[in-house]
Amino acid sequence: MTQHDSRVSRETRPRDGLYDASEDEATQRAAFTGGDVPVAVYGLGKMGVPLAAVYADVTGNTVGVDVDPSVVETINGGQSPIKREPGLPDLVAEVVESGALEATTDGEGAAERAAVHVLMVPTLLTDDDEPDLSIMDDVVETVGTGLSPGDLVIVESTVPPRTTVDRFLPKLLETSGLSDGEFGVAACPERTVSGQALADVRGTHPKVVGGIDDESTRAAALIYDEISSNDVVTTTDATTAEATKVFEGVYRDVNIAIANQLAVFAEEMDIDINEAIDVANTQPFCDIHDPGPGVGGHCIPVYPHFLSGQFDADASLLSTARERNDDMAAYTASLTDAILESEGVEPDEARVLLLGMTYKANIAELRNTPSIPLARHLAEMGPTVYAVDPLIEDWSALDTVEPLTLEEAHDRSVDAVVLATPHDEFTTLEWDTFDAPILDGRAAIDTEEVDAPVYTIGGPWP
Ligand SMILES: NC(=O)c1ccc[n+]([C@@H]2O[C@H](COP(=O)([O-])OP(=O)(O)OC[C@H]3O[C@@H](n4cnc5c(N)ncnc54)[C@H](O)[C@@H]3O)[C@@H](O)[C@H]2O)c1
Ligand SMILES: CC(=O)N[C@@H]1[C@@H](OP(=O)(O)OP(=O)(O)OC[C@H]2O[C@@H](n3ccc(=O)[nH]c3=O)[C@H](O)[C@@H]2O)O[C@H](CO)[C@@H](O)[C@@H]1O
Structure with missing residues (x-):
């Protein structure tokens, strides 16, 4: 009983x-x-x-x-x-x-x-x-x-x-x-x-x-x-235990912000920032995270606000990191714009396929996902934005995109593909069937297998 x-x-x-x-x-x-x-x-x-x-x-x-x-x-x-x-x-x-x-x-x-x-x-x-x-x-x-x-x-x-x-x-x-x-x-x-x-x-x-x-x-x-x-x-005490969890999250947010900050040097430095980060990380005291289109979910982007403004102490480092990470959606859209320009496609006439709307691969969670501001910035630049995400059933919060199934997406003619969230369902894609340049926002594609140009955030500028 x-x-x-x-x-x-x-x-x-x-x-x-x-x-x-x-x-x-x-x-x-x-x-x-x-x-x-x-x-x-x-x-x-x-x-x-x-x-x-x-x-x-x-x-x-x-x-x-x-x-x-x-x-x-x-x-x-x-x-x-x-x-x-x-x-x-x-x-x-x-x-x-x-x-x-x-x-x-x-x-x-x-x-x-x-x-x-x-x-x-x-x-x-x-x-x-x-x-x-x-x-x-x-x-x-x-x-x-x-x-x-x-x-x-x-x-x-x-x-x-x-x-x-x-x-x-x-x-x-x-x-x-x-x-x-x-x-x-x-x-x-x-x-x-x-x-x-x-x-x-x-x-x-x-x-x-x-x-x-x-x-x-x-x-x-x-x-x-x-x-x-x-x-x-x-x-x-209880406060120290609470703080450890918040610190773990804040560490991750600031670390990703460093990676994103370095990524935006790519155009002027004319190097692949990802390669430089990988090599820097061979030094055991260096653990720079991965740049990307932004930081989502209901943990990492939230926890800095559990410190900033909650205490009198200055927390500007945390706020700056937050801003850097939030800016990555607009930066990713500008990178897409540069790719379209390099292909001679007018933004107003372009069709962009956005893959992955949730905040993280294989997780059906839209909260704070960078894909939503990314889709908005892309649409504001002019292109029609098609989006595919096999994990989403309710698209009501995603009004700037036209939702497609993966099958439907293959039948559309597009000018650029942006991989924002690399769900498992995308890993077996025949990328070349899109016949369009790809922006691999999470550096997840095996470029050896793809003939189309594949750009990354922090990689060589188009
Ligand atoms: N999701 C993660 O990866 C993760 C990891 C570690 C810690 N956390 C923390 O865990 C906490 C919960 O996160 P989650 O991801 O499980 O949330 P969630 O949104 O998945 O689920 C929350 C649940 O609480 C229920 N709920 C809402 N109000 C309630 C109430 N008054 N009484 C009882 N139930 C109520 C909701 O109906 C829902 O089922 C958060 O503080 C989060 O920061 C989350
Ligand atoms: C270290 C870790 O695992 N922490 C977890 C975190 O879990 P999470 O589900 O939120 O996942 P993360 O992996 O942290 O990703 C968050 C966002 O950051 C982007 N990102 C990530 C790494 C990177 O190098 N560059 C990036 O841009 C990514 O795409 C995504 O949008 O919070 C939970 C709740 O507190 C913790 O319990 C849990 O430990």
Whole structure:
């Protein structure tokens, strides 16, 4: 029997939490893996589903909460709403079938029953690029209403440093009516990446764990020692744990900005910048990333805003890197324009085929994708823009392009092809059938196999 079989109010629920537990460590571990410590995972998205499935697999007693009834229904039907995640469909089917995982839209009910509360909802930006923590705030409030002494709240979502201690802890104290020290809170940021999320949750990287107090850190470390096969790295406090995740993302954004900055020297230097970067990277202390049409997704372009403007300290390096990366869509369009000019094609009469609209290869996510501004800049220059992306079903956000299937694209006459996102479906393309120059935005094409001119960002200028 799981705890979901009976609704037990928090007044009557036995104290089953790990925070400040009186049992010895072995007994606590056995209670966690034996299903005596009910878990609730809030947010069943790209990262929440693999996380909830692994929690269920380890504990046998996990409830997943989502506001979207279709997500809940899909999971309770034994299916994963998240596609293209190796191993996830089988694991979801298995843990739902065994009763280890159940999904619900009833957040308050789940909060009442759970002793470990794992928050995995999105952290977004407002239209003014300010951190938008409104979804987190709602969930923290829900968790607070069901919090009992001994419970542990785990913040897996990426948040601006100091959020757990300055924003979530006071809200939890207020909504729960409990006192400081009666429950634990820890920041344990998710380091997963789409396409390998299950493996990542299970321990591709060391797990970072930092509590608001030593007991929170201890309890969270015990949990992740069971969830992850990798090391658990404990930090001095929750803020340090939050900061590590934001720093990882900021490092990537600034590093890509360096690559993009160098790429725009290509025309004047008259060298292949990519070759120079590759050779520079043979020095072990040099790890310049790859230039491209921009940086998308809801992580890397978002996290710099979790620092810039949130503290008094000057963060102009981060803002400049953001601008550099955002400018790459316009730069890629100008490169396309130069290619058309070199072919003697008037922009107004040109037809450009754009391949790949999502932010990253093989990931069905349009958020912050550079392909949208790229398509807009291309259209503003004059050409008709055709676009192909086998991962997209809903094209309503892409009004500057004419969507085509790959088959239809082959039948169109085009003046240039721009590869923005190299999905697997494109790797077997007969590039020469387009009979047009190609701008390979991600340096993904084997040029040995193609007769048509192939240009890259940072490569020799047309
Ligand atoms: N996607 C990644 O590659 C990745 C990797 C590491 C960390 N993160 C971080 O993980 C967090 C979640 O990202 P994601 O990619 O899983 O998001 P997502 O957009 O894929 O999914 C979020 C889910 O939360 C649900 N939700 C929204 N409001 C809710 C509420 N009030 N209560 C319960 N559920 C609610 C949505 O319906 C959706 O199913 C973010 O903070 C992100 O920065 C993401
Ligand atoms: C290092 C890493 O894996 N970090 C991950 C990142 O995952 P992600 O899914 O956002 O993917 P990235 O690979 O970082 O790409 C982002 C964008 O940058 C473009 N890009 C990339 C490399 C490059 O050299 N030049 C580029 O231009 C790329 O095309 C895309 O648009 O954030 C997650 C959430 O926090 C992390 O958990 C996760 O670790």
